Amino acid sequence: MSGSGRARGTGAADYQRMTRAERRASLRLLGTLLQPYRWQLAGLSIVVVIAQLASVAGPAIIAWGIDNGIPALLEGNATPAVAASVAQIVAALVAGGLMYVFIRWNMTLGQTMLYGLRRRLFLHSQRLDMKFHESYASGRTVARQTSDMDALAQLLNSGLDIMVGSVLQMVFTMVLILTMDLPSGVVMAGLLVPATMLTVWFQKRSSVIYRQIQTNSARLISHFVETVSGIRAVKTYRRQQANGERYEQLAEDHRQSALRSIQLFGIYQPTLRWLSSITIAAVLMVGGFRVLGGELQVGVLIALVLYARRFFQPIDEIANFYNTFQSAVAALEKISGLLAEKPSVTNPQEPVALEKASGEIEFHDVSFRYHDDLPLALQPTSLHVPAGQTVAIVGSTGAGKSTIAKLMARFYDPSNGTITLDGVNLKDLDMETLTQHIVMVTQESYLFSGSVAQNIAIGNPAASREEIRAAAAIIGADTFIDKLPEGFDTDVRAKGGRMSAGQRQLVSFARAFLADPTVLILDEATSSLDAPTEALVQEGLKELLGERTSFIIAHRLSTVMIADRVLVVEGGQIVEDGTPEELIEAGGQFAQLHQAWQDSLSDAEQQ
Known part of the structure; x- marks a missing residue:
């Protein structure tokens, strides 16, 4: 008592x-x-x-x-x-x-x-x-x-x-x-x-x-x-x-x-x-x-x-x-x-200047947990990605794929370890410089109230109308945009409610292309596209990836197969790492995913 x-x-x-x-x-x-x-x-x-x-x-x-x-x-x-x-x-x-x-x-x-x-x-x-x-x-x-x-x-x-x-x-x-x-x-x-x-x-x-x-x-x-x-x-x-x-x-x-x-x-x-x-x-x-x-x-x-x-x-x-x-x-x-409330992700007091970057990404014994009372979402991980390489990250839901993406985009800072861009710790870059070099396209594909052109121009507010149209054309978004009542000047309305999920995603791709980042992260960015639209955007996606360092997080292997390298993540750890062909030959988890994808394609053709 x-x-x-x-x-x-x-x-x-x-x-x-x-x-x-x-x-x-x-x-x-x-x-x-x-x-x-x-x-x-x-x-x-x-x-x-x-x-x-x-x-x-x-x-x-x-x-x-x-x-x-x-x-x-x-x-x-x-x-x-x-x-x-x-x-x-x-x-x-x-x-x-x-x-x-x-x-x-x-x-x-x-x-x-x-x-x-x-x-x-x-x-x-x-x-x-x-x-x-x-x-x-x-x-x-x-x-x-x-x-x-x-x-x-x-x-x-x-x-x-x-x-x-x-x-x-x-x-x-x-x-x-x-x-x-x-x-x-x-x-x-x-x-x-x-x-x-x-x-x-x-x-x-x-x-x-x-x-x-x-x-x-x-x-x-x-x-x-x-x-x-x-x-x-x-x-x-x-x-x-x-x-x-x-x-x-x-x-x-x-x-x-x-x-x-x-x-x-x-x-x-x-x-x-x-x-x-x-x-x-x-x-x-x-x-x-x-x-x-x-x-x-x-x-x-x-x-x-x-x-x-x-x-x-x-x-x-x-x-x-x-x-x-x-x-x-x-x-x-x-x-x-x-x-x-104080942000845990802050600008450095003395930021490092990084005007140009090649896009080399390296994880140095990085681990992360979302809250102190939660288990590690990412186990201690070391990873080197050369500049210009396209890396696909696959795995089951909750495996830690998006956590890796959020850490690279610096939505969060690692609990331990460091992530570097061209040898510079991301924590030493101010937010503006970081955004110039690393851009993330998410599944949400959020559009703000305003015209289509204004939403694409978020990637580069100084872009001309010709550059905006060119970005949309390369991605393959100009076809449906030109059919809108006022074309590029059409108001997308709140949250892009005037467009389908796939169309919103294409606009977000055009926005990312216009930003022209050194490192591009696509976090389930093609999940909202149906099969015909996905096929249409594949060429535009290759243009979007270009020679830059790219990370593709996706369940659909049609997108993954264009990657130079595949990382299979399970339980917050990278369990497989290699080219798509190497992993298929190895007969591991990725090979099973690939076989299941092939079987689904065969079933679709038979129907």
Whole structure:
């Protein structure tokens, strides 16, 4: 029991430390957002102070006008009444004009801060390595840029007005009340105590509820994004109902947390207004008796009642702002957490220059595991590939073929050992240089929104239209592209949805050809092509491979047979290495794969 208690206590302490650390990190992030604009924020604060002074002065001017202007009018002197009217108009114009300046200035400043943070978050997300993106749900990343940014926008848009304006309004109002009539001020101060207790109670509960709302909102967005992103799998396995039930549960959780927030407001705001009404009644009663006793003027009583009506409004605003603040702090914690993620694959501090490379690749006792608690995906491997050689890598699913490709493309760094290009460790090359020399075409063949030409030009943004067309023609993609409604200018739509999987793959081949890398990696790049299309692209594939060092990862032996050398990978190890002919004669795993392929071709011909 005692051990269990200590464990629970330790866990709670760790959680509290983690929460405090996250809070500090979020406040540091907020500080970095505000720090460049500290003088502008100071100027805005001055604007708010003057605007609140002008606003709070209104009832006092009315009191002076009633107590001095009306008696003077009875005596035929209109000057005090006119002065009071002019003063009231000027105060209203000053307050309104300064609030206009404040709103425009504050909104512009807030949007500038958000722009910088959005850009920083987007660029940071792109810098993070594949290890992060393969473990961090895409929906959570979207939530950082949407709902969390919206929560932060509310803080930046209204925070200064509430933190400075509402607080000053309360202070100025209380000072004026105490100056005008001390007994009425004591009455209001006494009723401020239960109002403060009510507000503290509201803040404690609302902070918990608002965190639940933020969490439920993020889960809802994450599920929606992942469902839409995987819509093909959803329809293939008829997951509509199951996903709908999951979404319904998440939406219900969000609705319940929102209802709890509404119920909390339903208690707080009516109670606060009830206290406000009691305050007005108390001030009116106390002030009324003092007027009857000749101790207080009528104008002052009217001003006190007006101030009493206004007094609880800032409390309500501050309480509501506290919810906004809590929501923004929760969002900041999540955003700062994402910004705190460090890529394990980084640029070297002193990169090695490598303008031209022949394409010699060498693995020096390289091993790799995806996570510390997982077994090795690639056993210690040494491998030398001369420049210009085409190497096919075959093996069963999960054997380690794609792991080798990802390490060469430096999506990951080896757990042990080194990989070199022309004798230079890949870790010593900056990312731009690495991308110039090593390009990987994956099975996904992802296309971005835009025209076909723009997607091909990703391989070389400086390429001319003639070079883009030539690349497509060499690969054999120009035939279907010319048949599209607008040819190379046809919009492929989101994820290339206007094209078939095979067509998207051909576009990705053209993109890789245009990039003209020293080392080309094709990771199951022909898997989306049907037999006729594959036959059509074989000649283009030979052009794509050219004289460069190439690695072909494929199950289809029709693609493998054009290689100079074949590596058979099993269990994270290279178990066979030789030319296709040598391995067929050896009678090993590759020979069995080749025989099965030949048998399938014979069966197809007979049919």
